[in-house]
Amino acid sequence: MLVPFIAFLIGITSGFRALTGLAIVSWAARLGVLPLTNTWLAFLGFAFTPYILSLMALGELVNDKLPKTPSRLIPSQFITRVVMGTICGVALGLSTDHLLAGLLAGALGSVVGTFGGSKARAFGATLFGRDLPAALIEDVAAIGLAVFACSRL
Template identity: 60%
Template sequence: MSVLISAFVLGVACGLRAMIGLAAVSWAAGSQLLPLQGTWLSFLGNRVTPYITSLLAIGEMINDKLPKTASRLVPPQFGARIVMGAFIGTAIGLSHGHLAMGILCGVVGSVVGTLAGARARAFAAKLFGRDLPAALLEDVIAIALAFVAIVTLR
């Protein structure tokens, strides 16, 4: 059951920041917390993959703060979050023998994270009087969720 909760929570993190879940799964696979050896996703545990996915996640966090960045609710951005949620759900499910449920939990989590994240960020931006503090708070929450989800896989 904790595997499915982890897939859901990582999906929520992907809804907040699409690449954070991929970076977390890659670090977990590289450190043997997520056993993907012998699967088609074993490349996530390669020596350089966690660094590459982390750079992509950092790049997304920077891009998120730019004024011309589109809303996460427009179809391409929403779709990317769902695809990332499905991908991380696949990795978690595949590693623990619950492929279909892992995918489902990752997708549902990413939809929840995308919709709730957009509303929460708008609310926080209103409270702060500007968007940047809300966006930075969202970054911290996404990282914390990803960390907690990976740690509970032990």
């Protein structure tokens, strides 16, 4: 029953930052914590995949702070976050034969993370009087939540 909970947490991470959850899942697969060998997501554990995804996630962290970055609630951003959360959930589900539970939990977590993260960041921006501190706190929360979740595997 732990896999749906972990997939939900990784989904929340994907709702906060679309690529962070996938990068952490890729590192878990590469380090052997998440056994994806002989699955269609085995590429997440390949030698260069975690590095590439980490660079992409880092780029997303920087891009998120730019003034012209669109809201995570517009359809393209929202769908991307749900897809990433679902893929992370599927990876967790595949590794433990709980595919459907992982898929659903990852998707649901990403929806919760997208809306919850948006509200929390708006509240933080109001509290701090500007957006940057709230965005940085959300970055730390996303990374910390993903690392915590994968450490429970």
